[in-house]
Structure formats: structure tokens, C-alpha cells
Amino acid sequence: MVEVSATRRQGSDTQATRPTTHRPPSIAARLLADRKVVVAGCFLLLLIVAALGAPLIAPHDPLDQNLMLATLPPVGFADAEPGYLLGTDDLGRDVLSRLIFGTRVSLTVAFIAAGLAALLGSWLGLLAGFFGEGIDSLISRLVDVWMAFPPVLLSILLVAVLGTGLHSVIAAIVVIDWTRFCRVVRTETMAQARMDYVVAARALGFSRFAVLFREILPNVMPVLIALITLEMGIAVVVEAILSFVGLSVSSDTPTWGGMIAEGRQSIHQAWWVLAAPLLALFATVVAFNQLGDGLARSLDPVLRR
Numbered sequence: 419m420v421e422v423s424a425t426r427r428q429g430s431d432t433q434a435t436r437p438t439t440h441r442p443p444s445i446a447a448r449l450l451a452d453r454k455v456v457v458a459g460c461f462l463l464l465l466i467v468a469a470l471g472a473p474l475i476a477p478h479d480p481l482d483q484n485l486m487l488a489t490l491p492p493v494g495f496a497d498a499e500p501g502y503l504l505g506t507d508d509l510g511r512d513v514l515s516r517l518i519f520g521t522r523v524s525l526t527v528a529f530i531a532a533g534l535a536a537l538l539g540s541w542l543g544l545l546a547g548f549f550g551e552g553i554d555s556l557i558s559r560l561v562d563v564w565m566a567f568p569p570v571l572l573s574i575l576l577v578a579v580l581g582t583g584l585h586s587v588i589a590a591i592v593v594i595d596w597t598r599f600c601r602v603v604r605t606e607t608m609a610q611a612r613m614d615y616v617v618a619a620r621a622l623g624f625s626r627f628a629v630l631f632r633e634i635l636p637n638v639m640p641v642l643i644a645l646i647t648l649e650m651g652i653a654v655v656v657e658a659i660l661s662f663v664g665l666s667v668s669s670d671t672p673t674w675g676g677m678i679a680e681g682r683q684s685i686h687q688a689w690w691v692l693a694a695p696l697l698a699l700f701a702t703v704v705a706f707n708q709l710g711d712g713l714a715r716s717l718d719p720v721l722r723r
Contacts, residue, residue, distance in 0.1 A: 448715075448716040449712055449713070449716050452712045452715075452716075454708045454711075454712065455708060455709055455711075455712030455713075457705075457708070458704070458705040458706070458708035458709045458712070459705075459709055461701065461702075461705045462702075462705050462706070462709065465521050465525060465702065466525060468518050468521050469518075469521040469522040469525045469526075472518050472519050472521065472522055475518055476512075476514070476515035476518045476519060477501065477502075477503075477512060477514065477515055478501075478502075478511075478512035478514075478515045479512075479515065480511060480512065480515040480516040480518075480519045480672045481511065481670060481672075482510075482511060482512070483509045483510050483511055484506075484510035484511075485509065485510050486510065487499065487502070487506050487510040488506060488507070488508050488509060488510040489505070489506060489507070489508055489684070489687050489688040490502050490505045490506040490510075491505045491688075491690060492504050492505040492513075492690050493505075502514070504517065504690060504694050505688065505690045505691070506688075507677075507680060507681070507684065507688060507691045508680075508683075508684045508687065508688060508691070513677075513690060513691055513694050514694075515672075516672040516677060517672075517674070517677070517694055517695060517698055519671075519672040520672045520673045520674045520676075520677060520695065520698075521674075521698075523584065523657065523661075523666070523667060523671065523672075523673045523674075524654045524657055524658070524673070524674055524699075524702065525654075526584065527584070527587055527588055527591065527653050527654065527656075527657040528650040528651075528653045528654050528657075528706075529650065530588050531587070531588045531591035531592055531595075531649075531653045532591075532595075532646050532649040532650045532652075532653050533646070534588070534592045535591065535592045535595045535596045535598075535599060535649060536599050536642060536645070536646045536649065538592065538596040538599070538600075539595070539596035539597065539598065539599025539600040539603065540599050540600070540603045540638075540642055542557050542596070542600045542604075543557075543599060543600040543601065543602065543603030543604040543606075543607060544603055544604075544607050544630060544634070544635065544638070545557065546558060546600070546604045546607075547603065547604040547605065547606070547607025547608040547611065548607050548608075548611055548626070548629075548630050548634065549626075550608075554604070557600065557604070558604075561597045561600055561601060564597050565597050569594045569595075569656075570656075570659060572590075572593075572594055573590040573591065573594055573656055573659075573660065574660070574663065574665060576589065576590040576593060576594075577590050577660055577665040577666075578665065582664075582665055582666065582667070582668065583667060583668075584666070584667050586665075587656075587657055587660055587665075587666050587667075590656075590660070591652075591653050591656050591657075594656075595649060595652065595653070598645070598649065599642070599645060599649075602641060602642075602645055603638055603641075603642060606638045606641050607634055607638060610634045610637050610638060611634065613637075615633060616629060616633055616634065619632075619633050639717075640713075640714075640717030641714070641717075643713055643717060644710050644711075644713040644714035644717060645710070646710075647706055647709050647710035647713055648706065648707060648710035650706045651702070651703040651704075651705075651706030651707050651710070654699065654702055654703060654706070655699070655703060657673070657674075657675065658673070658674050658675035658678065658695075658699055659675060660675065661673040661674065661675025661676045661678075661679070662675040662676070662678055662679045663679075664676075664679070674695040674698055674699050675695075677691065677692075677694070677695040678692060678695050678696060678699075681693075681694075681695065681696075
């Protein structure tokens with residue numbers, strides 16, 4: 419009995435002193451633990467749903483005019499109408515419906531323009547950071563020259579030359595913002611190219627493009643994903659600026675920038691026409707920035723420490 423109890427005590431002591439291994443939390447767990455990221459993600463998801471289902475969600479046709487209902491205040495104020503939650507503008511158009519339909523333009527520009535700018539800039543950044551020497555000098559000088567132009571003025575000039583329209587806005591943003599991706603990806607690629615795993619891949623006989631796309635690119639992706647998210651917020655602002663000056667889509671398409679321009683003219687009679695798109699624009703940009711910061715912290719091993 420004494421031997422058995424001693425053996426049991428020895429086994430329990432071994433289990434007690436055995437080191438416990440804790441697995442690091444997954445990327446999804448880290449993101450869900452960040453309240454700012456969760457709130458930003460839910461808000462952006464709500465915007466995507468509103469953009470996709472705008473004809474079904476909007477309570478009114480955004481183009482319907484009724485001067486008898488002009489400048490109705492939002493619900494909760496005197497003389498408000500229950501069917502117009504955010505009131506109407508000086509032409510009697512429903513502000514909420516125009517805000518919902520304007521989401522479609524903003525998100526379309528954000529996703530497409532940011533994606534194309536990332537594709538162009540990342541490709542050039544990878545080439546410049548990996549091959550170096552002549553290619554790096556050529557691409558770096560091109561980036562320096564391109565960034566010498568004021569981005570807002572350059573975007574207005576490009577849209578004026580290409581003509582108004584959604585495709586012109588997207589093209590202008592891509593032409594302007596590819597440099598941001600190029601510089602960041604170039605720097606990250608140069609850092610990764612010095613790592614031991616790249617040296618080992620070259621020693622094993624991998625081709626340059628195999629090393630670049632199979633070894634380096636996956637390690638650059640965390641920074642790239644976070645940068646794309648931040649770029650989406652910038653694209654929303656640029657589209658709003660172009661809409662504000664009348665260089666985006668046609669005037670019969672609701673946009674947040676166009677609503678801001680219209681609300682500025684009637685701010686003393688109907689302040690809510692200006693406040694609604696301004697708040698939507700501000701909240702969207704903040705949401706994209708918070709999501710980008712959260713992705714950077716969760717995907718980048720250096721920031722995660």
C-alpha cells in the first residue's frame with residue numbers, strides 16, 4: 419500500500435510540475451477581442467448590406483421630389499413626418515434614401531480603387547525591393563516624381579481630362595495612390611529578402627520569381643492587407659471631394675459628396691441635409707481606419723508583441 423501511494427504521489431507531482439503549453443490566440447480571436455475592430459467591422463458590414471439592398475431598404479425613391487414636403491426636419495423635431503426619419507432636402511427628397519443609395523457609390527469606389535491601387539503598387543514594390551539596383555532606382559525615382567504632385571489637384575485634373583463618371587474616379591484614385599503601396603511593399607520586401615528562409619530557398623535552387631511569390635509575398639501580405647483597409651477610407655474621402663465639386667458620377671446619382679454640396683447651400687434652413695452625409699462620411703473613414711489598425715496589430719508579429 420505504501421508503494422502504491424508513493425507511486426501515486428510521484429505521478430501527481432510529475433503532472434503538477436509538467437509545463438503547460440498555451441497556444442497563441444488565432445487571428446480571428448485577436449480581432450474579436452478588440453472592441454474597436456468589432457464595432458468598425460459591424461458598421462462596415464451594415465454599410466455593405468445597405469449598399470447591396472438599397473432598392474429594398476430605402477423607404478423612398480431618392481430622386482422623387484415633392485416641394486410640399488421640402489425641408490422637413492428629422493423625426494423627433496417639430497413638424498417632422500414619421501415616414502422621413504432623417505427629414506427631406508429643399509426639393510422634398512428623402513435624406514435617408516439618398517444616404518443609403520450614396521453608400522453604393524462610396525463603397526464601390528473604395529473596394530475597386532483600393533484593390534487596383536494595391537495590385538499595381540504592390541507589384542512594382544515587390545520588383546523594386548527584391549531585384550534592387552537598376553529596377554529599384556527606376557521605380558523609386560518614378561515614385562518620387564509622382565508624389566511631388568498634390569494628390570487632390572492631380573485627381574481633379576485627371577477626372578477633368580478623362581471625363582466625369584465612376585470609372586474616371588476609380589482611375590484617378592489608382593493613379594494617385596499606387597505610390598503608397600509601392601513604397602511600403604518595397605520596404606517590407608527588402609527586409610524580408612535578408613531573412614534566413616529566403617537565403618535557404620535560394621540555396622535550394624528556387625528561381626527568383628518562386629522565391630518572390632512563394633516565400634516573400636505571403637510574409638508581406640499582413641502589412642498589405644492592413645494598408646488596403648486604410649486605403650479604402652482614403653478612397654471614400656477622395657470620391658466625396660470629387661462629388662462635391664461635381665466631377666464624380668452624374669448629378670442624378672446620389673452621392674455623399676453631392677449631398678454635402680447641396681446641404682451647404684441650405685444649411686440655415688435644413689442643417690440635417692449637410693449633417694447626415696458628413697456624419698456618414700466621418701463614421702465610414704473612422705471605421706476603415708480602426709479596422710486597418712486592428713488588422714495591422716493582429717497580422718504583424720512585431721506589432722503583436
